[in-house]
């Protein structure tokens with residue numbers, strides 16, 4: 001299932017991400033794709049807020065730390081694959097264990113570790129369409145992720 005959402009401000013993207021966070025039940029894998037500055041980290045911050053992280057400002061691009069963990073209503077594992085040399089490095093970080101855990105995994109630059117990700121997952125492709133506008137293409141594989149997208153679209 002694929003749905004596209006256009007946002008015209010960072011706040012609008014934030015609202016989308018927060019609604020996504022509220023729709024999650026645990027055990028989800030969410031891959032984020034899109035160029036530098038597309039809004040991947042912004043979206044992770046919003047999902048964290050939607051999952052009840054008290055101060056989502058702690059969410060930043062884990063540029064040097066390849067994995068950050070936050071605690072909301074569910075544990076959140078935030079990966080940034082940008083600086084990973086290989087998929088093997090992702091697995092060395094414990095990638096598989098986190099992907100199989102009950103929390104929520106969010107992976108920036110998910111295309112770089114695609115071979116490690118479960119087939120059933122949510123992928124969000126972010127595209128810069130203007131200075132303040134973005135296009136988010138949500139792609140859900142598997143019935144659970146289709147339900148998540150449907151819930152999100154129902155508002």
Ligand code: ADP
Nearest residue numbers: 009010013036037038039040041042132133134
């Ligand atoms: P990435 O993690 O993809 O490199 P960031 O989330 O760190 O990107 O940065 C996105 C930047 O784009 C932020 O500075 C944000 O304010 C800006 N921006 C402008 N318009 C939007 C929008 N509609 N949605 C999300 N971010 C936006």
Ligand code: MG
Nearest residue numbers: 040041061108
């Ligand atoms: Mg980022």
